[in-house]
Amino acid sequence: MSQSATIRELEADQLKKEIVDFNVGDTIKVFIRIIEGDKERLQAFTGTVIARKGSGLSETFSMHRISFGEGVERVFLLHSPRISRIEVMKRGKVRRSKLYYLRTRSGKAAKVQERLGGKERAKSRSAAAKAQEQANEEVSPEQISEENPS
Secondary structure, rough: OOHHHHHHHHHHHHOOOOOOOOOOEEEEEEEEEEEOOOOOEHHHHHHHEEEEEOHHHHHHEEEEEEOOOEEEEEEOOOOOEEEEEEEEOOOOOOOOOOOHHOOOOOOOHHHHOOOOOOOHHHHHHHHHHHHHHHHHHHHHHHHHHOOOOO
């Protein structure tokens, strides 16, 4: 057995099985295990993914957010045991693989447009269709004239 095959086999045991699918531009919430003395708690870090690098066990992603007027960036190992879970808050519509330009932007210029695709688009369409149906079902002028013949 070659050395690279042995390394791949050892890394395979440490890879996380359930990884949330997220891309650059998405706003996500990462729950990190913080150990203080003999206590353990979860701390959430919410921000925009500005980069993903690497593959396998060494895959990382960088997040950016504005906290108290200052830009804060943090790099996480995707398969780290310190990461409890990852939740996707909203999907971003971007055309670049690295969003380093967000570091210099502030206010509305630092926002990433939300992507409505797949399930999200179907949900928004079905909600709009239901609202339209309810508006049509409520009361039509013919029904009012039939109920009150004056």
